[in-house]
Amino acid sequence: MNKNFKYEVITKSEEKEQDWVIQKSGLTAEFTLNDIKRDIEILKKMKIEMDAKVGIEAAILENISVNYPDAPKMEEKLRVAVFLYQKSFATKKMCEEKVAEIDKQLKEYAEETQEILNQTNLSLEEKTIKIDVPVPVEVAPEENAK
Secondary structure, three states, rough: OOOOOOEEEEOOOOOHHHOOOOEEEOOOOOOOHHHHHHHHHHOOOOOOOOHHHHHHHHHHHHHHHHHHHHHHHHHHHHHHHHHHHHHHHOOOOOOHHHHHHHHHHHHHHHHHHHHHHHHHHHOOOOOOOOOOOOOOOOOOOOOHHH
């Protein structure tokens, strides 16, 4: 948790504190046109790499076909089962890692939220600001108006 950040309420809504806009300061971004140029070059390089990956994957398919001639002939049902097994195996591992990252982020948000509450005296409790609006009073028509 970076204690160098400062939190300040900059816009208050008329309803709930949870909707108030909080400004986080102590963080600035500076960049140059050369930084943008560098990012463009990085993107160009990534595109070249992706195009190369397409070629690599095509070569892998060809290699498998040559070295494992039964693979392309494999019954589709079995090929799909093997693919789904491998996909689920890899996805499960990736999801477990992502859950750990999310848990870490949730902990950081809890710490940051507490720091915001400490610095701004806001509350997470639902508080509705009551606005008294005069209610028009109807005047009853007089009976037997003459």
